[in-house]
Amino acid sequence: MIKATIYDVAREAGVSIATVSHVINGKGKISRQRREEILNIMKRLNYRPNAIASALASKRTYTLGLLVPDISNPFFAEIARAVEDRGHQLGYSVIICSTDNNEEKVKRYVSLLKQKQVDGVIIGTGVSHGELLKPLQEHSLAITLIARDHPELGASCVRVHDLDGGRLAAEHLLRLGHRRLAVLAENERVTSSGERVRGFVETAASFGVELPPDHIAVCDHKIEDGYRRAKAMLQLAGQPTGLFCCNDLLAIGALQAIRELGLRVPEDCSVVSFDDTILARVTDPPLTVIAQPIEEMGRLAVDLVVQDLSGQSDPARRMVLPPELVVRGSTARLS
Amino acid sequence: MIKATIYDVAREAGVSIATVSHVINGKGKISRQRREEILNIMKRLNYRPNAIASALASKRTYTLGLLVPDISNPFFAEIARAVEDRGHQLGYSVIICSTDNNEEKVKRYVSLLKQKQVDGVIIGTGVSHGELLKPLQEHSLAITLIARDHPELGASCVRVHDLDGGRLAAEHLLRLGHRRLAVLAENERVTSSGERVRGFVETAASFGVELPPDHIAVCDHKIEDGYRRAKAMLQLAGQPTGLFCCNDLLAIGALQAIRELGLRVPEDCSVVSFDDTILARVTDPPLTVIAQPIEEMGRLAVDLVVQDLSGQSDPARRMVLPPELVVRGSTARLS
């Protein structure tokens, strides 16, 4: 059975394809009766508009690109789910693009998305130079950054208040009596991590606590790296009793290192993580964490990009959501 | 700057758009010199073919749909990454569709994918009746099932040998001396889970070990449910010392339940999980697991669907990969 086209419907109904198009899109004024009739015929022929043809004619594909470092990373998987859900609600499909934060891949995916004429792209990838995004903007494509920020880009963005997140983490540890603090940071390309560290360090300083340079380790975004750096750090003189990790993966590595050194969490060393992915709830003990509102961020990112491509909200909107301290088992009062 | 089209390139080169189209697609014979010339002009104009127009004319979108229960579930997130990578290698984009195994959502996504004229779809969703897939097949769309099987559907598929997986799990526990065994199974709609349980039970029987009915719990695909069912089961008379969980999420729930009852893993109760997602490596102790070759499955699923839509390999191919026992810390000899 061959697929019905708009011509088949028009012929059956004895009207022009323009009229059929109008009822499909709810545009123009069609007499109620004609509309019903056409709707029935569409149903009878099992007609579904060809979205490709529609996209070519209207220049709207109702497709979004989602650029993330790695969709298999739970944080981005959870972001993707939120983006997908909201996109679907609003009639958009989403194409996933895992870039590994690799410039070459970013370029290829960006070029691909342009060719595919996506209406907008949501970017969670940590791009170093906004240069890479220029091509997108020239293409007058809607762009929204998620969990990232590049104010100079002039794109809208939704992220958590990373500075406050770092502050919350520090306050929590300080209030529990910890004074020997340390940080597992992400790679410097990730500006959000820089903010978290800054918030943490500043707050510590305001309590009169300094972090020696060797108590701030810059790690790759991997469990193994968190493990390695935490292990080294815990063998330093002035062994920290409070450790702030800039994401759940690093915190898990730290947990393993601490355990392997024969120390206990939280008795000997408290750990505060960041993100609150599923990983934070499956460790033992479960992680005390500065939670990002992942679901909300995904939803808002879609809303922003869609507003943007609809020509609403001309000035790019930049939304900063509050982080939240979730106390679980990995932190305790200094004994 | 307005986007260049194939007409602009043709005009600049003083040739017809057919010729330009040929060099874009490497079809027909074009004199080497002309080709170079046209290529240069394309570069100069920064020309990129419009994939939508190309799709409409050629009836090939180079887009695949990926239907999974939930992209934020680590198992499917990891599958998605493998599918995306292989797809990208072969020139395909992938649209994610999280269905929550909900029939209504499956229908909507299937209909959407048809409208978008995707070339093929990879299905990891647990669909009860193949009915839902009929519409796809009628549309002569390439379909490949991943980590699922519906032999009656006549679609190609790639999955792990679930029966063998169940056997491996049982053998491992039996060899460690465990005789009081129990199983946390998935919802019956998931046929793969049925196989795993069957393999486990049969192998136990061959060792002369019977599982009482109340030692086989059917759970939802959630940590909480694994927790709840494991907890109940461990309070039964004849408390099991060896527990087989049909996925990592259930195993994590079980770990929590065991811990909460004041028992130790693996000393008091050994746990064997299934899947081997990142979750299996972050628990304490890390999970002994029957691993699925996730990366390979994703890659092969793309290969199968692409072969299918290219009209190669007419008879649907069904690939069954061997599972692998990975021994970590959650199992030990019965004390």
Next chain:
DNA sequence: CTGAAAGCGCTTACAG
């Protein structure tokens, strides 16, 4: 080796 022309299945002014 290259081009003219039809066609893919829609949308959108425009005219009436």
Next chain:
DNA sequence: CTGAAAGCGCTTACAG
């Protein structure tokens, strides 16, 4: 309220 017609940017026989 409805239709004729042009156009979206390509691909693909077909002819030469």
